Amino acid sequence: MSNSYTKAAFGIVVTSPEADLLRRVIGAIELVGDVEIGLEALKAHFHGMGEDFAALFPRTAESPFDGLLDLFPDENFPILDFEIDFGEADADGRVALFFSGEQFGVETAAKLIQRCAQSALPFGFEWASDCDRLRAGEFGGGYVAISHAAVARQAQTPHPQRPSRPDAARHSPPKRHPARVDPPTLPKDEEDRPDGAEVALVGAALARLTRPNGRGEERVRKGVRTRGSSELSQGDDP
Structure with missing residues (x-):
């Protein structure tokens, strides 16, 4: 009332x-x-x-x-x-x-x-x-x-009357959301290729493993691989 x-x-x-x-x-x-x-x-x-x-x-x-x-x-x-x-x-x-x-x-x-x-x-x-x-x-x-x-x-x-709240909600323009942008899809061979940072890290690890020890031997770890690459080193000590 x-x-x-x-x-x-x-x-x-x-x-x-x-x-x-x-x-x-x-x-x-x-x-x-x-x-x-x-x-x-x-x-x-x-x-x-x-x-x-x-x-x-x-x-x-x-x-x-x-x-x-x-x-x-x-x-x-x-x-x-x-x-x-x-x-x-x-x-x-x-x-x-x-x-x-x-x-x-x-x-x-x-x-x-x-x-x-x-x-x-x-x-x-x-x-x-x-x-x-x-x-x-x-x-x-x-x-x-x-x-x-x-x-x-x-x-x-x-002044011209504005619509009541229910009418205003019904006739209001739809909300706009920003368009979704999907990340680019790389080809299969590109997707599996290691980036430069990964290659650098693996190279540094191999350098430590192959550094000569006190007896003039090199330490070689068997089965060291990089993601998606061929075998880097595998075998017995020379």
Whole structure:
């Protein structure tokens, strides 16, 4: 089993009124998501949301907060899939916000920024798709470009997928081994012929055997032969 994620993290600077509006929107979303709150309680809460909220998220005959549902891909689940951290207002009345999440609602965040942070437009952010297991097709991402007129979302083109390990092994080229080279075969008469080193050794041995002794005799060993040669010496002492 594996888990897939859509991650994003970015900062944006808005005005103090926009930051206040965003706080009210977040509170309203939490209110709408509470199934224990009835319709009358929602109507009473809507009257305290302010004119700027009502202009951006107009009520309907069915519910005062139906205008918020357009922010979400599934209107039956109005839940923010990210967190917003609010900084303190600076001397110019600007507030730094930080959006982050591991199951980031890309579409929801883009619509929320377009409606509630118009002083920061045009604006854009990136997201990343990944997985806690190394599986093909689970990694990617994209970016969102937000303007006053539209929200453009573009997924990055993934690299061509490489075949899995079994496929790669099946289609891999065969291993190449160096060609075997057999030693040259000499003719029969050449194969049995002693080389120069052997002849030299035999000659030295014969020289020691035939060296004169103290009585003026020569020591001769009978039957001394070389491999493949005719008899070198054989017989009795002279």
